[in-house]
Amino acid sequence: MSPLFSSLFLVFSFISPILVSADRQDPHNVVLEVQRSLNKSRRNLGSLSCEIGNPIDDCWRCDPDWDKNRQRLADCAIGFGKDAVGGKHGEIYVVTDSSDDDAVNPKEGTLRYGVIQDEPLWIIFERDMVIKLKEELIMNSFKTIDGRGASVHIAGGPCITIQYVTNIIIHGINIHDCKPAGNALVRSSPEHFGYRTMCDGDGVSVFGGSHVWVDHCTLSNCADGLIDVIMGSTAITLSNNYMTKHDKAILLGHNDSYEKDKNMQVTVAFNHFGEGLVQRMPRCRHGYIHVVNNDYTEWGMYAIGGSANPTIKSQGNRFLASDNRNSKEVTKHEGAPKSEWKNWDWSSEGDLMLNGAYFVESGVGARSSYVKASSVEARPSSDVSIITANAGALACRIGARC
Structure with missing residues (x-):
């Protein structure tokens, strides 16, 4: 069997x-x-x-010695962000100090000290910890934040900023209750610090970044978005995340007139969009977005929306509408009359619609070249509950299969 x-x-x-x-x-x-x-x-x-049909988890979770082979995770990415290597070719850096007292001269052993270094680093945590950041955490290129083996929370202050850098992996972190901060000096590399205006209070903000993979994180209750991908960012995968208790979950695109976002390619796969979510799962402006094998168990307004003519392919997802008769539609075409959005390329293939949920398709169907480029082959929507069973931060412990 x-x-x-x-x-x-x-x-x-x-x-x-x-x-x-x-x-x-x-x-x-x-x-x-x-x-x-x-x-x-x-x-x-x-x-x-051990193997449940989730290609990311099946790639590494069967290994009982995952903690000795941590950087193998970088070979397991899928979708448009599949080439994000993070700190695969660097040393292991251990966070031993949960404090964040100085955003300009961070102490060695803190998370901030690790993420600003120039060389590739695979960042892990010595123990369970809650990190309340003083200012937004500005990451340098070729870094992995790997929370496996500890319960790690970034909460109560500003959170993670991936700005004009590349090759970032964020895995296994609880990110919640993020707040605005700024009008302060913040270091972004050993050689540079600068004045930062107020950030919005996003959980993860990708600003002009590329080759970024956010996997197995639990996100909720932030001041603005849970994940924002804007300002020409591309080659992004958001996978296996568990999102709850928030209004605007995922924003893809800066604004309708920012044409650099037309090159954006994002894969949204194997996530669980859970209780207390209202909208933007995701909300897309430009580019190509592949939404595949996600589990939607609650939305207050809509699940997938967009403006400015993005291409959206929804494939093998499970959509369970609430009993509110005004919240049955999965989609929302924003900022344009029907005479315009009827030509936007939005398609639904193999999605499971429950309790009256429905997807309004438009355009002529996503081009097969885009689907091939995403490198994700959709499983049947009937498998989604199993594929997403462990979405969010995993309770991994050293010396046991994760």
């Missing part, structure tokens, strides 16, 4: 009492009860089998 079939068998073992008790109900309600049971059990599924 295959691992995936075994997992599905166990899922339906979990829900069989519901199916028996509900056999006299309306069939539509039975389907909803099944989906609710899948959600309830979804976070236990990751321990049932």
